[in-house]
Amino acid sequence: MKGEDTLAVLPTGGGKTLCYDLPSRMLQGLTVVVSPLVSLMQDQVTQLQSQGRRRVESLTGQLSFQEKKDILYRLPQLNMLFLSPEMLQSERIKERLKQLTISLFVVDEAHCISQWGHEFRPDYKSLAGVIEELHRPVVLALTATATPQVEADIKELLKLNHPFIYRRSVNRRNIFLEAVKVENREEKWERLEREMEALPKPMIIYTGTRKEAEEAAAKAGRNFSAACYHAGMSPEERRAVQLQFVEGSVSVLAATNAFGMGINKKDIRSVVHLYLPPSLEQYVQETGRAGRDGSDSIAVLLAGPEEERLQMHLIQSALPEKSDLFRYMLPVFQQQIDFPHETLPFPEVVNRTAEHHFEQSGLLKNGRFQRVPEREDIDRLGSIYEARRRIKLRQFEKMLSFYTDTECLRKQILRYFQEEAEAQQNCCSVCGLRPEIASSQLFFSNEETGWENRLIQLFYPERRHEIT
């Protein structure tokens, strides 16, 4: 607010949006928010709009040409604009932004700029240049988790100007941590069934695959109101399940890691992991969804060799090997003059890494190859993926030692983020026994009988006492 650059590390929830919503209302000019999570961004916009903030819009690749044009046209009237990073690669959009006064430039999920972060987005590396082009507004960088190394990267790569650093501890004292090493799948599921009875509700069960999410929901559904959530469901179904979980009519939610971002539910009492997240950062984020109201909660990790293999496989296959690049990338490159996003058989993040790398090395300019790429170019690119894979493997090793070591779980997490540990009661399964934790008060739906009453309740909610 004093016009200083700021880096805020705010673990899980706790008004990240507020950090820029409030200033944006008080400042003259436009607040630009860059975020990599398109769906989350749209939710944020919807939510702000539903609070009466009409001058908020988002600009993403998912919009139609006409929709983008409309928003660009309205730009001078806007107060806040959410953008996905690749939108800032567009000269047209940058030109329009340059003509306006940008009072605040917010970089959400700022850890994405660092290759040491658990999610790395190559597009983020160009942000410093963009900020410069937009007459260097004040920058606010936000992230939920950042090790000191990532923090240093953010400062350097965003070219923050002696930033004010606000850091809240990753330690969530009200969450009891528990790690259980299982021998095999059967043992995991047998244990899960007991935990579903024993652990307090509302509960999230995080699974490694969609199929597991469905299975877990089916099991839980025998005794509780349960649902599952994963990216294979339609957006409509996902939203419906989200609403049910937030209001409390569903008390056990089995989900893949597609669930969680931007979900604001304070009274979650337990989080169970049936898979090993790829990093402690991610684990901390997912368990951190419990107990946001400050009441006692518990996180239980159930995993073993099969879960290790699954995650290892995912990490290995997420990025292409050099041989894949030679086979699939080189021939395409040698035929086309434009960077061929559509024809490559790789995930978008892989393509964008390649594009970014070639832009940096001068081989690619405005999406056009300046000369025909050669084997050596591809080889150098391959080394980047290899380095990235090594970093990911190292991050996963931390996760592995976390759940197999006999050291206090909380201490391990805090050491990873280079924070001081403090002894506490009800710490973790290494330090002591699981405390008794009560479920949150659960939702009781007054199940109306019959559609006629339901219609009255929907359209005349003020008359509800008349329904018998």
Next chain:
Amino acid sequence: MDRLLLHIFMHMNGQRSISGPVHILKGKRSSQTIQDIHLFRLHKWAGLLRHTSYGTLWEQAQRLRDQGFIEPISSTVDSVTQSGLDAESVSRKVFENVRLSGWKYEWEGHTDDCWRTLNLLIQTASHLKAGRKQFIPVYADTTAKQNVRSLFREASAEQIAEGLYEWLYRELLKRSRSDAELFTDSLSGPDRSGKTLGQMTSSGEVPFHTWLRFRSILHDLIESGGPESPECLNTLFKQWKQKKELTRSAEKTRELFMAGYDLQQIAAERRLKVSTIEDHFVEMAASDPEFPVDVYAAAELQREILQAASTSGGRLRDIRERIGEKADYFQIRLVLSSRTGKGGTAYL
């Protein structure tokens, strides 16, 4: 879902391969598929599974082969086996009894627009009336959000709620209790949010059949739109019932066309001159990007006409002279209007 493929396939008189029903359900914009829809009177199912991926649809087709329900006769024709006939008879009643208007309301995505708009509209009105201004909205795309926003600009929550209540009450009363409850359970209000279809499937019912019932309710709701529905929704219903604006007479022609009549039959039915109906067709082609132009002029001919049009300044007589006997004036006008109409059409 594979049973539905089989059911539709049975109506194609053994003249097609199983890809016929796949394309009809997916709503493929090709003259073959559109002809099939008219020829075999499959309007009910047209475009109904437009959101299902081809991958899934082909899997279902493969399942029919794997179960031995169909077998190939040639590369373009499959036939139904005896066990296929038996299997089809099991779910035939369900498919025959469910009332659907795919060609009218799914083909261009109007059912989705309608459902998303209604769902968000009802949730918003209900929350506002309960004094709650902030809530997590149900899923809605940009179109639905804009619809709802402009509706609230024109009418108050009270007016909207009252209109919707009376209309929905009347419409749901016409249906079975389980249909009515299926619909109301899917709606969201401040006291309880809507259920997903999976959660509403009654015991013993195939989830896909629940989904069909749900679509059927929506189709009938759109159909009921008009003087009986809330006034504030009139504009939207007009859009959903016919996205494009046609003269009243052309609209009648369009309805017959949708019902599977061809040009000559429409002229006979309406006791109008063929040339008048041709005019209507030209009008329809101009306003509807999905109009099956290639049923009346093959792709190659369309290309030639457009080519001729671009070199002769677009005058009909000149074009006709260049093309010669290959195309008549109707074909030329149809092709040109489909290209100049809003949105154009996939003519290549």
